[in-house]
Amino acid sequence: xxxxxxxxxxxxxxxxxxxxxxxxxxxxxxxxxRPSADAGSRAAPATDPVEPPSPSPSAGxxxxxxxxxxxSAPPPAQLPRGGRVLFPTYRVVAYYGAAGTSALGVLGxxxxxxxxxxxxxxxxxxxxxxxxxxxxxxLIVSVAQGSAGPDGDYSxxxxxxxxxxxLDAARRMKGLLLLDIQPGRAxxxxxxxxxxxxxxxxxxxxxxxxxxxxxxTQVPGRVIGSSTAAxxxxxxxxxxxxxxxxRLPQKLFVVHQFVSRMLPDRARIxxxxxxxxxxxxxxxxxxxxxxxxxxxxxxxPPFANGLKLFYDEDIDRLQPAEAVALRPSPxxxxxx
Numbered sequence: 001x002x003x004x005x006x007x008x009x010x011x012x013x014x015x016x017x018x019x020x021x022x023x024x025x026x027x028x029x030x031x032x033x034r035p036s037a038d039a040g041s042r043a044a045p046a047t048d049p050v051e052p053p054s055p056s057p058s059a060g061x062x063x064x065x066x067x068x069x070x071x072s073a074p075p076p077a078q079l080p081r082g083g084r085v086l087f088p089t090y091r092v093v094a095y096y097g098a099a100g101t102s103a104l105g106v107l108g109x110x111x112x113x114x115x116x117x118x119x120x121x122x123x124x125x126x127x128x129x130x131x132x133x134x135x136x137x138x139l140i141v142s143v144a145q146g147s148a149g150p151d152g153d154y155s156x157x158x159x160x161x162x163x164x165x166x167l168d169a170a171r172r173m174k175g176l177l178l179l180d181i182q183p184g185r186a187x188x189x190x191x192x193x194x195x196x197x198x199x200x201x202x203x204x205x206x207x208x209x210x211x212x213x214x215x216x217t218q219v220p221g222r223v224i225g226s227s228t229a230a231x232x233x234x235x236x237x238x239x240x241x242x243x244x245x246x247r248l249p250q251k252l253f254v255v256h257q258f259v260s261r262m263l264p265d266r267a268r269i270x271x272x273x274x275x276x277x278x279x280x281x282x283x284x285x286x287x288x289x290x291x292x293x294x295x296x297x298x299x300x301p302p303f304a305n306g307l308k309l310f311y312d313e314d315i316d317r318l319q320p321a322e323a324v325a326l327r328p329s330p331x332x333x334x335x336x
């Protein structure tokens with residue numbers, strides 16, 4: 001039996017091979033009639049494009065990139081001895097004059113650094129625990145002249161290098177530099193704008209001197225000049241805008257006066273945000289004369305007040321305690 005089964009199986013296999021060979025070389029098929037996947041002679045199918053795997057629903061949304069931090073703006077500049085408000089935080093004590101000459105005031109009698117030491121000592125008695133003192137230079141940078149000069153405006157401008165020397169010395173004493181303008185026949189505003197590089201600094205203020213503002217035919221030293229409120233207001237508007245744009249601390253803005261006709265419409269002068277606008281009473285002479293002028297010309301808030309003390313011209317000069325005791329108490333004291 002076993003031999004017969006073997007023989008029958010062999011005959012069946014031979015018959016299948018014979019039939020396959022007569023079919024014209026067709027590919028072997030599976031039991032379902034489709035081509036067999038393991039046919040050795042079949043070419044490999046083309047590869048389909050590979051798609052990226054979809055994110056798992058449990059993974060959540062992809063994280064957003066972290067925004068880059070914006071650079072922080074530098075803090076606003078402060079005054080030389082701290083803070084951003086001049087008055088009533090400080091009382092300013094200044095030496096007044098022009099560079100390199102003693103003819104116009106005590107400031108020019110010596111070098112900038114020696115002047116710094118002197119004004120620091122002179123300012124000390126004016127200080128108080130509730131109101132520290134801030135020393136300053138009031139430097140005449142446009143000096144009125146008795147002749148027309150090259151530009152015909154009867155005023156001479158100071159070399160910027162000399163101004164910088166006083167600013168450097170003021171910074172070493174942690175004080176202010178105040179630029180004083182004597183415009184001659186020029187208008188104040190064009191003269192002021194020449195010094196914008198200095199006025200853009202946080203420790204530089206401005207003073208206008210109407211005594212030396214001349215009419216079209218007037219000559220400095222022969223008459224007392226004057227200025228309108230419109231001219232003063234044009235300068236203060238420019239200075240306030242510069243102060244705000246540069247984020248500067250409160251800037252000292254001084255208007256000199258010793259007789260009422262120097263500022264005939266003073267009531268129209270406006271106070272500007274960012275400026276410590278100060279009317280500075282300049283008269284010299286006897287103690288009684290100085291007190292009378294201060295009583296007549298001092299200003300009320302929001303304006304501040306200044307007082308000038310003369311080393312040579314004042315008779316029985318007011319001492320620091322006496323000057324501070326005036327009412328209203330001066331915010332600015334200048335020595336000439």
